[in-house]
Amino acid sequence: MADKAVLTGTYFMNGDYACCEGALAAGCRFFAGYPITPATEIAERMSRRLPELGGIYIQMEDEIASMAAILGASWGGVKAMTSTSGPGFSLMMENIGLGICTETPCVICNVQRAGPSTGLPTLVGQGDMMQARWGSHGHYEVIALAPSSPQEMFDLTVRAFNLSEQYRIPVMIMADEVVGHMNERVVIPRREEIELVGRRKPKVSPHDYLPYHPDPDGVAPMANCGDGYRIHITGLTHDERGYPGMDEKTQAQMVNRLIQKIVGNRDKIIRTENICLDDADVVVVAYGISARSARHAVRDARSGGIRAGLIKLETVWPFPETLIRDVASRVRALIMPEINAGQMVLELQRCAGGACPVHLVSHLGGSIIHPATILSAIKDAIKGEK
Amino acid sequence: MKTKKAEKTVPRHPMEELIRSERLPHIWCAGCGIGTVFGSVMAAIQKSGYDLDKTAIVSGIGCTARMAGYIRLDSFHTTHGRALPFATGLKLARPELKVLVVSGDGDLLAIGGNHFIHAARRNIDITVICVNNLNYGMTGGQLAPSTPFGAKTTTSVTGCPEEPFNFCYLAAACGAVYVARWTSLHIRRLTNSITEAMQKRGFGFVEILTPCPTSFGRRNKIGTALETLKFYHERSVIRNDIDPKEAPIDFGSNIVVGKFVDTERPTFMDNYQLSCKNRIGDWPDFEGTIVPENQAG
Numbered sequence: 001m002a003d004k005a006v007l008t009g010t011y012f013m014n015g016d017y018a019c020c021e022g023a024l025a026a027g028c029r030f031f032a033g034y035p036i037t038p039a040t041e042i043a044e045r046m047s048r049r050l051p052e053l054g055g056i057y058i059q060m061e062d063e064i065a066s067m068a069a070i071l072g073a074s075w076g077g078v079k080a081m082t083s084t085s086g087p088g089f090s091l092m093m094e095n096i097g098l099g100i101c102t103e104t105p106c107v108i109c110n111v112q113r114a115g116p117s118t119g120l121p122t123l124v125g126q127g128d129m130m131q132a133r134w135g136s137h138g139h140y141e142v143i144a145l146a147p148s149s150p151q152e153m154f155d156l157t158v159r160a161f162n163l164s165e166q167y168r169i170p171v172m173i174m175a176d177e178v179v180g181h182m183n184e185r186v187v188i189p190r191r192e193e194i195e196l197v198g199r200r201k202p203k204v205s206p207h208d209y210l211p212y213h214p215d216p217d218g219v220a221p222m223a224n225c226g227d228g229y230r231i232h233i234t235g236l237t238h239d240e241r242g243y244p245g246m247d248e249k250t251q252a253q254m255v256n257r258l259i260q261k262i263v264g265n266r267d268k269i270i271r272t273e274n275i276c277l278d279d280a281d282v283v284v285v286a287y288g289i290s291a292r293s294a295r296h297a298v299r300d301a302r303s304g305g306i307r308a309g310l311i312k313l314e315t316v317w318p319f320p321e322t323l324i325r326d327v328a329s330r331v332r333a334l335i336m337p338e339i340n341a342g343q344m345v346l347e348l349q350r351c352a353g354g355a356c357p358v359h360l361v362s363h364l365g366g367s368i369i370h371p372a373t374i375l376s377a378i379k380d381a382i383k384g385e386k
Numbered sequence: 387m388k389t390k391k392a393e394k395t396v397p398r399h400p401m402e403e404l405i406r407s408e409r410l411p412h413i414w415c416a417g418c419g420i421g422t423v424f425g426s427v428m429a430a431i432q433k434s435g436y437d438l439d440k441t442a443i444v445s446g447i448g449c450t451a452r453m454a455g456y457i458r459l460d461s462f463h464t465t466h467g468r469a470l471p472f473a474t475g476l477k478l479a480r481p482e483l484k485v486l487v488v489s490g491d492g493d494l495l496a497i498g499g500n501h502f503i504h505a506a507r508r509n510i511d512i513t514v515i516c517v518n519n520l521n522y523g524m525t526g527g528q529l530a531p532s533t534p535f536g537a538k539t540t541t542s543v544t545g546c547p548e549e550p551f552n553f554c555y556l557a558a559a560c561g562a563v564y565v566a567r568w569t570s571l572h573i574r575r576l577t578n579s580i581t582e583a584m585q586k587r588g589f590g591f592v593e594i595l596t597p598c599p600t601s602f603g604r605r606n607k608i609g610t611a612l613e614t615l616k617f618y619h620e621r622s623v624i625r626n627d628i629d630p631k632e633a634p635i636d637f638g639s640n641i642v643v644g645k646f647v648d649t650e651r652p653t654f655m656d657n658y659q660l661s662c663k664n665r666i667g668d669w670p671d672f673e674g675t676i677v678p679e680n681q682a683g
Contacts (some may be wrong), residue, residue, distance in 0.1 A: 030479050032471075051662035056478045058654075061504040065471035068464065068501075072444070072475025075462065076483070080475065098465050225460040225476060226483050228439040232406070232455055234463035243409060244455065 005053050006191040013186040015153040015179045016041035016083075019109050020049060021186075022157030023081050025194055028107070029055035030080035032069035034062055034088060037121045038177040039111035042083035063088035067095035070106045075233065077224035079161055081107040085177075086115045089128055089135070096170050097136030098235045100258065103168035103212070103220065105199055107160045110172060111180040112288075114339070114365025124177040125365035126288055126339040130346075132172045133317050139255060141262035143269060144172040144317040146287035150184045156314065162197040163269060167261055168219055174316060176339070178289040178368055206230060211242040212254075218261030266318045273312040274323075276302065280309030281332045282381050285324070285348055287313040290337045290369050297374035308378050316344065321351045328352035333381035337361035337369045357381070403438070404428045406458050413452055415523075417603075417611025419570035419596025423517050424453050426573055426594075427488065430580035431459075434484075441484045444473040446498060448490035449524045450517040467497030470505045473512050481655060484584060485511075491518040491532040495551055499531070506560035506589045508654040513583045513590040516553060519598035527601030534637055538605045554630035557591040558647045564590035565630060565647035569618040570597070572643065579645060588653050595641065608637075 006025045013021075019042055023031075031046040033039075043059065050057040056073070060066040063084050070080035084092060089110045099106060110132070114125030128135075132144045143163050147156045156173060164171040200221040202209045206229045214220045220240075223229035236244040237251045245251075262269065275298065277283060282301075286294035291312040301308035309331075311323065328334060333356055336345040345360040352358050361377045363369045399405070405428070414420050431441060441459050445451035447466035454461040464472045469487045477485045487494075494502055494516050505512070521539050522528040528541040529548065536545040557565045564586045566579040576594060583590030597603055597614035608614050618641060625633060626644040633642035660666050 030475065032475060051658075056658070058474070058478060060471060060474075061500050064468060065474075065501055065504070068468040068471035069475030069478075071464070072462070072472035072477075073479035074475075075460075076476045076479030078479040080479065094465050095468060098468075224480075225442050225462075226440050226480050230439070230458055230460055232461045232463070234455060235465060236463065243406075 015150040018150040018153040018186045020045040022154040026158045026161035028079045030073035030078045032066040039083040063091035067092040075225045083109040093135040099170035105164040112176040123366040129343040146316045148291040165199045210240040213240045271314040275310040277309040281307045283309040284335045285311045293371045296371035324351035328355040334358045415600040417599040422570040426577040429577045434584045436484045446493040448493040450490040453488045470501040487514045492530040503560045506562045509588045511653045516593045521602040523601045562591045563588035566645040567593040569595040
């Protein structure tokens, strides 16, 4: 019998649809969302696919409600996601913070369009990268991934669910309009070839269970609602019992652990694709659709005799600090193309720590960055050194 | 051994199994009505006979929302106004759960107003308990969508210039299958109402008028907790089964309480399951059985 959840095969499919299929293959059975260009196709496909699988699709009254609903569903023990774009992402921020504070696994796919405000609803942007990092109030760590193709929309959505379950955190897929709407070859593997991670369950009795007592890796086993553990979960600063503690000590313990469970595991979380770094004079660091342009530019530079390399960020948050510091110490320049006025480049500069010049190739939105623009930045960087 | 002896002499509190006693003392002020409502909620949960391990409480932010922290059930203290969409996700993901939402008037119907009308329209199978103390108590007494016209709050020192909602009328108009209003004096009727609402399939709504002596009473002629309760005692008139449109809260004359709506209609899940089987049917249903009224007979 055909596997309805994992549509094994080769398809010509857009990125939004591939994101759905990745989610379903990862075991997502709850989707709450609100229509918004250019992420609507994710909700549309989910509304058709989830009922076939015994899952729930619900179109909420806004993105605030969508985010709240997936948190509730996740505590019900079901893998849950939502999708949106800039304006909806802004509305989700408060409840993303609740998800981080209460350590609730879930996935948010942001198919970015150009902002601010309504901006260019149908056209590409990468302007929400810092919002993903800092958009909710307070101090915390996040996990965000950046797919650059429909195939990666599938692959990284599966990974987003795995990371969210493993580290008990809302994981953000920072896609963009071009990746979402572009049709390309997408290969969906067989079910047994897809590695899945589920949340760790408590091994102790309800009487001995502390909802926020972490295992050595900093992550606490999670009891679902209805499992008999009678948990109390709050967005207030809380102790290991989950009970509010209105004092600086409880605050420091909770926030430190929320930070450390990501920072302490960043080597396991961070993934990059490193191309031609060994002998590189100039390295382009890129993510999302801009990484496609960058790959093209690096190839052209190599054909023209320039020793260029590429670091393609699969994980954008946490940022690959160690790798960048190492590379910055042995190249003549780093270049980052991004469709905003310079966001991730600030992090790149910070990590480079002055070891080499860091250049931004900026596009303010509405189109992808042409490979030729990046190539000319590579050439300028080489010239500038001479 | 000593502790065993102590257990024998101290009588068990009837709600002991439902209270996180290690969290006491609670945050509520002397004279606050929330404790009374909390007692009724717990009594109704016990009375309704649902499996306590399958009963969950969801709340937002505010004095009433703190109930979630004192009850020994799976309990979720979420963000301001968002208890209903959180509860919607929880209930749909795990339908075997009995889900209650406890909320204050500002939480539920100001910041959460949009979610309220849609959760009622969808007929999500949850029970919503709304403590209406006529103002924002936790933040020190600001005007709310329940504040009576002319009442004094810290953000309406010359009198509230806005007309309040009639929450029960709103709930009924949005499609709630169970709607009732009591005061925190009507403990027996309130407990019965919460039990009935829990036993309904669909969106049940119970509003409770309570005193807030600290933030509201002292700025208004309604006075202390005891004076407020006395006022409610004198002015409350029970009118079961009337259209809630005809049941405004009029402090100048009568405060109409009672059970206003008790009806049936398919829940979100009922209809969702039909849609999954492609059995919702066509719209418009030109060959349907509905006969326009002027052609009937």
